[in-house]
Amino acid sequence: MTTDTRSMTATRQGNQAGLPERFNLLAQLLHWTMAAAILAMLFIGVAMMTSLTWRPRMLDLHQPLGIAILLLVIVRLVNRLRHGAPALPADLPRWQVMAATASHWLLYGLMFSLPLLGWGVRSAGGWPVTMLAGVTLPPIAPVDPVWYAVLRDAHGLLAWLLFAVVLMHLSAALMHAWVRRDGVFSSMTPAGLHRRYRGNPGSD
Ligand code: HEM
Ligand code: HEM
Numbered sequence: 183m184t185t186d187t188r189s190m191t192a193t194r195q196g197n198q199a200g201l202p203e204r205f206n207l208l209a210q211l212l213h214w215t216m217a218a219a220i221l222a223m224l225f226i227g228v229a230m231m232t233s234l235t236w237r238p239r240m241l242d243l244h245q246p247l248g249i250a251i252l253l254l255v256i257v258r259l260v261n262r263l264r265h266g267a268p269a270l271p272a273d274l275p276r277w278q279v280m281a282a283t284a285s286h287w288l289l290y291g292l293m294f295s296l297p298l299l300g301w302g303v304r305s306a307g308g309w310p311v312t313m314l315a316g317v318t319l320p321p322i323a324p325v326d327p328v329w330y331a332v333l334r335d336a337h338g339l340l341a342w343l344l345f346a347v348v349l350m351h352l353s354a355a356l357m358h359a360w361v362r363r364d365g366v367f368s369s370m371t372p373a374g375l376h377r378r379y380r381g382n383p384g385s386d
Contacts, residue, residue: 252297292344299337306330
């Protein structure tokens with residue numbers, strides 16, 4: 183196999199299957215904005231639980247940012263279901279394709295359920311969910327100590343699961359970018375960013 187042929191087979195197969203080579207701009211914008219917001223949320227959540235001094239200020243930030251994530255993931259899901267995703271490289275082992283698909287849907291599930299659970303924790307505790315400018319959201323769970331305990335545990339556990347899946351996702355993304363150099367990483371970045379690699383289709 184020549185270098186050219188090898189790099190072609192290892193490159194993302196989007197065009198050949200009639201699928202896009204990259205996620206559309208909205209998907210890319212939402213992916214990177216939400217990645218920053220979610221990482222911030224994980225740290226804000228931990229700060230909230232470990233410092234009584236910081237807790238009120240962190241909670242004021244945690245709630246509107248979490249609800250923003252809930253709204254953005256709905257836009258993201260609609261965009262994803264309407265426009266699909268680029269195909270993965272044809273030579274990617276089957277287990278990796280399955281792991282990527284499963285972990286992406288798990289990430290969507292967590293981005294959706296975590297804010298709802300957080301909202302539920304506040305509701306079950308009898309507290310309002312306060313947005314910026316003092317706007318409050320209606321409760322979504324009954325005020326009840328058992329509900330509160332269950333939702334609180336579920337929110338904490340799923341937050342840690344999200345952290346673990348994000349770490350695996352990050353490792354896989356960097357493996358594609360630096361080791362396989364197969365176009366998977368660049369499918370989540372604007373085309374212009376990779377102009378300097380033109381002429382070498384296997385680069386990422
Ligand atoms: C993607 C969105 C979210 C992420 C990643 C996230 C993450 C976290 C984390 C890491 C903690 C600390 C958990 C622990 O150490 O046990 C936490 C606690 C908490 N979160 Fe969230 N959260 C999100 C959304 C929300 C939303 C939307 C609300 C409310 C509207 C909320 C309300 C809370 C509350 C009240 C706690 C403290 C619970 C307690 O006192 O034990 N969260 N969150
Ligand atoms: C909180 C952090 C993150 C979350 C929740 C997240 C979530 C996701 C999801 C759900 C997808 C699948 C998109 C789809 O099929 O519609 C995706 C794809 C992708 N993400 Fe992330 N991501 C995060 C952070 C990162 C980071 C830090 C990187 C890189 C360093 C990264 C690189 C990528 C790449 C390259 C893809 C495309 C993979 C593919 O098509 O198979 N992500 N991400």
